[in-house]
Amino acid sequence: IQLTQSPSSLSASVGDRVTITCRASQGISSYLAWYQQKPGKAPNLLIFAASTLQSGVPSRFSGSGSGTDFTLTISSLQPEDFATYYCQQLKGYPQTFGQGTKLEIK
C-alpha cells in the first residue's frame, strides 16, 4: 500500500492554519497514524486511528479521513511545530510511511 503526502514541503507563518494530505493507494479504513519528526530526533506520535489525538499532544493538531484520503490539520501554527510530518498505514504489511512533508517557517 503506497502513501502519497502532499505537499512535500510547505512554508507557513506562526498562527497559520495548515493542512497536510495523505492518500493511500487502496482503502485502509482508519488504520492511519501521523508523526512529527524534528532534525536528529525520533518521530513523535501525534494521531492514531486517523483521528485520535495521542495523549499529551496539543489540541491544535487534528486528523480526519478514512478509506484512502486523510488530512492532518494544525489549527494555529506555533514555533515548535516547524518539523517534518509523516503518515503511516497499519492496515496491511508491509506497513508503509508517506514520503514526508517538511513544514518550514515563511
Next chain:
Amino acid sequence: EMQLLESGGGLVQPGGSLRLSCAASGFTFTDYAMTWVRQAPGRGLEWVSDIRSDGSSTTYADSVGGRFTISRDNSKNTLYLQMDGLRAEDTAVYYCAKATYGSGSFYTLAYDYWGQGTLVTVSS
C-alpha cells in the same frame, strides 16, 4: 517513565553482520508488539520489521527479508535485530518502537514510544 534504548550500531563492511539491541523499561514489555524502523541519511522513514508480544509472529519488509531477523527476550525486556548480508543501502539510523493498541484490541494502531536510534553504516 517509558524508555527504549538502542545499541549495537556501528561501521561494518558490505556482507558483514551486526546485532542491534533495544532495552525497554517503564512498561510491561511482554504486553506489546515491537517494531524496527529505519531512516537513511536525509531520507524518510522505512518500516523494517515487527514482532508480536510473545514473539510468535514476525514480519519483514521485502528489502530485508531473508537477511534480517527480529527477535525478543521477554525475560530481559529486550528486542533484537540480527542483520546479516549487509549492503550499502542498509546504512541508516535504526529505531525501535513500541506498539499502541485500541481499547479491547491487540491490533497495532501506531507506535507511541521510540528509542533515540542507533546508526548503522555499511561501507568498505
